[in-house]
Amino acid sequence: MLKPKLISQVLQQATTGGVKATILLNPEGSLLAFAAQSDRDARIYAAIASNIWTIYSKHCKADVGGLSFLMLECEEGKVAITVVSTMILCLVARDDVELGILKAKSEALTRHLEEPLSKVAGY
Amino acid sequence: MAEELVVHFEKLLTRVDGLLSAVVTDRDGVVLLRATAPNCTPPFTESALGCTFALASDQASKLGLKKNKSIVSVYGTYQLVQFNHSSLITTFVANSSANTGLLLELGSELESVTQVIATALHERQSGAL
Numbered sequence: 001m002l003k004p005k006l007i008s009q010v011l012q013q014a015t016t017g018g019v020k021a022t023i024l025l026n027p028e029g030s031l032l033a034f035a036a037q038s039d040r041d042a043r044i045y046a047a048i049a050s051n052i053w054t055i056y057s058k059h060c061k062a063d064v065g066g067l068s069f070l071m072l073e074c075e076e077g078k079v080a081i082t083v084v085s086t087m088i089l090c091l092v093a094r095d096d097v098e099l100g101i102l103k104a105k106s107e108a109l110t111r112h113l114e115e116p117l118s119k120v121a122g123y
Numbered sequence: 124m125a126e127e128l129v130v131h132f133e134k135l136l137t138r139v140d141g142l143l144s145a146v147v148t149d150r151d152g153v154v155l156l157r158a159t160a161p162n163c164t165p166p167f168t169e170s171a172l173g174c175t176f177a178l179a180s181d182q183a184s185k186l187g188l189k190k191n192k193s194i195v196s197v198y199g200t201y202q203l204v205q206f207n208h209s210s211l212i213t214t215f216v217a218n219s220s221a222n223t224g225l226l227l228e229l230g231s232e233l234e235s236v237t238q239v240i241a242t243a244l245h246e247r248q249s250g251a252l
Contacts, residue, residue: 044187048185048186051182052194055175056194059171065199066198067198069195073192074186075189075192076188079186092186
C-alpha cells in the first residue's frame with residue numbers, strides 16, 4: 001500500500017525555486033497529500049484545480065484525446081495541473097517561475113508517482 | 124477595419140507551425156473574429172471555447188494569485204492557448220506538437236489588437252445606452 005508520509009516527502013522535493021505548493025488530489029477535489037505553506041492554502045488550490053480540470057476535461061470530444069496538461073498564468077502566480085494515474089497533481093508557483101520549469105517538475109513527479117499510484121488506483 | 128483584422132489574424136496562422144485557428148470571442152462565446160488555416164476543421168466548437176475559458180478563468184482568479192491572464196490546455200492531439208484580454212477572449216487552437224511558448228508570445232502581441240476591438244465595442248454600447 002502507499003506510505004502517505006513518503007508521498008508528502010516526494011512532493012516536498014518540488015517545492016523549491018519559487019514553487020509554493022505541490023498537491024496530489026482526487027478528481028473530486030479531496031486532498032491526498034500535499035507540500036504547502038498551509039493546509040488551508042492546499043485545500044483551496046485543490047478544490048479550484050479539480051474544478052478547472054473537470055471543466056476542461058468535459059470540453060473535449062473523444063477524437064482529440066483526453067486532457068493531459070493544464071497551465072494557468074495569473075498576475076501573481078502560475079499553476080500546472082496534470083493527471084497521475086487516476087489522480088490530479090497540481091503545482092502552484094510564484095510569478096517569477098517560468099512555465100517550462102513548472103512543466104518539467106510536473107512531468108518528473110508524474111513519472112515518479114505513476115507506477116505506485118497505479119497499483120492502488122483500483123481500490 | 125474588420126476585414127483588415129481578419130487578414131492580420133490569417134497572417135498570424137503562418138507564423139507558428141501547427142497553429143490551426145485563431146478566434147476572438149466575448150465571454151458569452153459569441154465569435155467576433157475568426158481565422159482558420161486552409162483545409163482545416165477545428166476540433167472544438169468555437170463558441171464553447173469562450174464559455175469554457177470564462178468559467179475556468181473566473182475560478183482561477185479565486186486561487187489568491189490575482190487575475191487569471193491565460194490558460195493552456197493540452198489534449199492528445201491538440202492544444203488550446205487562451206487569453207483573457209479585458210472583456211474578450213482570444214483562443215488559439217493548434218496541434219499538440221506546436222510551440223506553446225510561441226503561441227503565448229503571440230497572444231501577448233495581440234493584446235493591443237483585441238484592446239482596440241474591446242474599446243470599440245464598449246463605445247458602441249455606451250452610445251446605444
